Amino acid sequence: MQLLARVALFPLIGIGIGAMVWAKDVGPLSWNYAALDGVAARIVRFDSLPIEVIEGVTPELDALDRSDVCLPKAMHNAAIIRGRLVQLAIENSDPDERQKAIAAANRTIRKSLACAPEDSFLWFALFWLEAMRSGFHEDLIGYLAKSYELGPNEGWIALRRNNYALLAYPLLPPRLQERVVKEFAVMVDSGFLRESTANLIGPGWPIHETLLAALSDVREKYKRQLATNLRRAGIEVEIPGVSMPELRPWQVD
Numbered sequence: 001m002q003l004l005a006r007v008a009l010f011p012l013i014g015i016g017i018g019a020m021v022w023a024k025d026v027g028p029l030s031w032n033y034a035a036l037d038g039v040a041a042r043i044v045r046f047d048s049l050p051i052e053v054i055e056g057v058t059p060e061l062d063a064l065d066r067s068d069v070c071l072p073k074a075m076h077n078a079a080i081i082r083g084r085l086v087q088l089a090i091e092n093s094d095p096d097e098r099q100k101a102i103a104a105a106n107r108t109i110r111k112s113l114a115c116a117p118e119d120s121f122l123w124f125a126l127f128w129l130e131a132m133r134s135g136f137h138e139d140l141i142g143y144l145a146k147s148y149e150l151g152p153n154e155g156w157i158a159l160r161r162n163n164y165a166l167l168a169y170p171l172l173p174p175r176l177q178e179r180v181v182k183e184f185a186v187m188v189d190s191g192f193l194r195e196s197t198a199n200l201i202g203p204g205w206p207i208h209e210t211l212l213a214a215l216s217d218v219r220e221k222y223k224r225q226l227a228t229n230l231r232r233a234g235i236e237v238e239i240p241g242v243s244m245p246e247l248r249p250w251q252v253d
Helices: 002-031 034-043 051-055 060-068 074-090 095-115 120-134 138-150 155-167 174-189 193-201 205-213 222-233
Strands: none
Touching: 034 051, 034 060, 034 074, 051 074, 051 193, 060 074, 060 095, 074 095, 095 120, 120 138, 120 155, 138 155, 138 174, 155 174, 155 193, 174 193, 174 205, 174 222, 193 205, 193 222
16 A cells, blocks of 8 residues: 555656756746736737837847747747737838848747647747748648647637638638638627628628528627628628618618
């Protein structure tokens, strides 16, 4: 009995020692990148951050790129911030800054994936970045498929991923197309009506009948809200399970 107790204790001892090693060697390093947490979280929430705030954490981003330690959370945050810097460079229409931002994001994302290959956001980020850099091609499908495989129902990722997936929809294999359509339905059923409306009348319009047909099991209140949003955009469509009354023009606004 004592022998069994000692054997059972070995894994716990190992865990305890591992935790102490982490706290001694890796824990302090994580604090070096704590500033990335808040900035990344605000980008995820679509907050309008001043460029100075984002550029203020550039030293931490550069230090993380040089580090040999695997810090999944910090690297995940860094990938989010690098991606936003790419968007800002594109918005500013500066070709040199755009190329620098893309190159930096590419380094960060690929290094992050080497550290955390199960992170579905990173696979989407790589898909998005490569499409931005060289245009969409079939070699990128694997990155997108991996993102859906690892994170099929992650809301904040879907808000970014679904739009770009709909753009690439005609080139995707049937199984991946099904996941994109299902993701759209989940977005509607989760109450993300503004984003769902934009995706439907934007990149999703060529397959709008397929997207709307996928809403049969979505809660009626959200389908009605989607229908109202579409009416405000001047679009009348049939949504499964929804019978909308005829409205006067002043009732739509």
